[in-house]
Amino acid sequence: MAPRVSVPTATRLPSSLRVEASHPAVVKALNKLSRPSLLSIxxxxxxxxxxxxxxxxxxxAELDEVGPDGQEQDDPYADDFYPPARSVDELQELYSDLQDRRGGKREVVDRIIEGDWRQGLSLYQLALVDIQYLYDHPLSLKWGAFRIQPLRPPRDEAEAEAPEKVNKMSLAVPRFHPSTFLQNLQAEVLPDVKAHYQFERHRSLPLSLLRIFVLDSPYTTSLAVASSSRNRGGLSAPTSFDASRTIYLAFPDAAPYIYISKSTTTGATTTGDTRSLRSLLIDGVPKALSKPKERYALTPVGLSTKNLDALLSTKGSGRTNAAGGGWGIYVDDSKTTESPLNVVLPTPPPSAPGSADEVSSPHDPQHAALPVRKKRPRDPVASKYEREIKRHRSLAKARFGHSALAEDGKGIERLDIVIEDAFPHLPESATNNNDDDDSDVTDDEEEEDDNNADASGRQSPSKSTRGRRSTLDITFIQQQAALDAADPDNNDDEDMVENAEFERLNAGTWRPNVRLTFHGPHVFAGVRQLVEAGVINGERMPGWLTGEEGVTIGAVRSGRIRGHKGSGL
Structure with a gap:
């Protein structure tokens, strides 16, 4: 008999490919779900x-038949703790009964692994388990938002050979068809890597999810998901399934954005493998969305969070993309909202009968019959405190609008800001007052101070690059590289003039290295509470602290945040 030969192919993994039920990754995936979620799956x-x-x-059915000699056949499942059922309807009734009564999750997992699916679970079943875990724990993945931008078609041979440029004036949005997109995306996958794709329409959010399960194997057969292997020394070696990675793509409805999650692994993998998979997707997704004479590119927008609701409200199909914070009053559909765009002044509500707004005549007999009550004098300190609290709350409402509420479910977990502005100069009157104190400073000390000032204003390259590079710097470098790859000529004349003007105004000044990082379940809601409490001055607070810029990482220059060569939009 000729040996079985498995030839590497460029196709994707089939959904019916089974993984052994006793594999540790399968057991771990099932144990992550709760009992109700597992039974529903x-x-x-x-x-x-x-x-x-x-x-x-x-x-x-042959095991229940009687043989020709009148004896029953041997039952190979007689000693099983979970004997197989005779039909699918019987299994449905059995698991429905498990839903109706209380019990532990262990019995359900054991029945799946050792009983009804002892032959293995398919990749489709594992995909449903993973997606159900995402529904049960919506904050388990961290997402990054990318903008889909059309590229400018070349007009001559010189532009065709040059790198493609982003067409900033075009409003074209690619048409998304799942089967065509998967076919084009599979063409970008290397032949020594196999992937399994599973589309899912989100149950509560207006977006579509794509789960991509990647294996480092050239085969699409059971060899790709083998549970054990042996190396030359006879020891067990890690298989391709142990080093598998999973990444999600989210496509919001009617929006030129795409959300890409950080990849998760079932085993031990290096950070470089995870980043390489993400970079391959960032390069392959726009190619899969493109078609002849209509090319697209992905550019980061500086927004990453674990909350999909926050991504949809900031980079979705709604009207709050460019109207965050207090500007949301312009996009509110409520007719009762007082907007500056209204041409008719709002009509005050009628006062209730018997209220304080109704003024009665002193000659009214009812007025004469009522006893005159003197108002109790109020504590001036308490009344002043109440007025201050009311003022702070109205100020917070004006700056934040209907956003940044603790119970809105749109929390941002982290905000990283770099301040690039120069340190403000002291007025001359303040510096002249200290002349007498500095009169006893020697010339050597003055020269030393001048040298220190020059060193603080202009750091040497050796000092600036010494030590470990911060995560914020790495993120800025990666975002700038992605922008340069999408649009090599993004340093247009306006940006160059603005940068030159900024450098001219801040020449010879000291710019300290100030980095701000805010942590919490809802960063902007916490800032709003501080404004309401009077801790932060809401009148002088910068706009990027209200979340209206729609970025979670950026640099502040001249008092305004710069997400990517401009605002966060």
């Missing part, structure tokens, strides 16, 4: 439409 597997790729182990 099993009932989805047992649905009629999923029987082709999620078939359970059923008892053969």
């Amino acid at each position: 099993v009932l989805d597997w047992l649905d009629d439409k999923n029987q082709g790729i999620c078939p359970p182990l059923l008892r053969p």
Whole structure:
């Protein structure tokens, strides 16, 4: 008999490919779900439409038949703790009964692994388990937003040979068709890497999810998901399934943005492998969305968070993309909202009968019959405190609008800001007052101070690059590299003039290295509470502290945040 030969192909992994049920990655994935979620997933597997790729182990009908000699056949499942059922309907009834009664999660996992799916779970089943975990824990992944920008078509041969440029004047948005997109994306995958794709429409958010499961294997057969292997020394070696990676893509409805999550691994992998997979997707997704004479590119927008609701409100299809914070009053659809764009002044509500607004005549007999009550004098300190609190709350409402509320479910976990402005100069009157104190300074000390001032204003390259580079600097470098790759000529004349003017105004001044990092479940809601409490001056607070710029990482120059060569939009 000729040996079996497995030839590497460029196709994707089939959804019906089974992974051994006893594999540690399978057991770990099942144990991550709660008992109700696990039972609901099993009932989805047992649905009629999923029987082709999620078939359970059923008892053969031949075992119940009586032989020609009148004796029953040997039952190989007689000693099993979880004997197989005779039909799918019987399994559906069994798991429905498990839903109705209380119990532990362990019995459900053991029945799946050792009973009904002992032959293995398909990649489709594992994908449903992973997606269900994302529904149960919506903050388990960190997402980064990217803008889909059209590229300018070349007009002559010289432009065709040069790098493509972003067409900033075009409003074209690519048409998204799942099957065509997957076919084009698979063409960008290397032949020694195999991927499994699973599309899912989000249950509560207006977006579509794409789960990509990547294996470092050239095969699409059971060799790609083998649970054990041996090296030359006879020891067990890690398999391709142990080093698998999973990454999600989210496509919001009617929005020129795409959200890419950080990849998760089932085993031990290096950071370089994770970043390389993400970079391959950033390069491959725009090619999969493109078509002849209509090319696109992905550019980062400086927004990353674990909350998909926050991404949709800032970089989605709604009207709050360019109207964050207090500017949201212009996009509110409520008719009762007092907007500066209204041409008719709002009508005050009618006062209720018997309220303090109704003024009664002193000659009214009812007025004469009522006893005159003197108002109790209020504490001036308490009344002043109440007025201050009311003023702070109205100021916070004006700056934040309807956003940055603790219960809105749109929290940003981290905000990184770099201040690039020069240190403000002291007035001459303040410096002249200290002349007498500095009169006893010697010439050597003055020369030393001048040298220190020059060193602080202009750091040498050796000192600026000494030590470990911060994560914020690495992020800025990666974002700038992505922008340069998408648009090599993004340093247009306006940016060059603005940068030259900024350098001229700040020449010879001291610019300290100030970095601000805000942590918390809802950063901007915390800032709003500080404004309401009077800790932060809401009148002089910069706009980027309200979240209206729509970025989580940026640099402040001349008092305004610069996300990517401009604002965060």
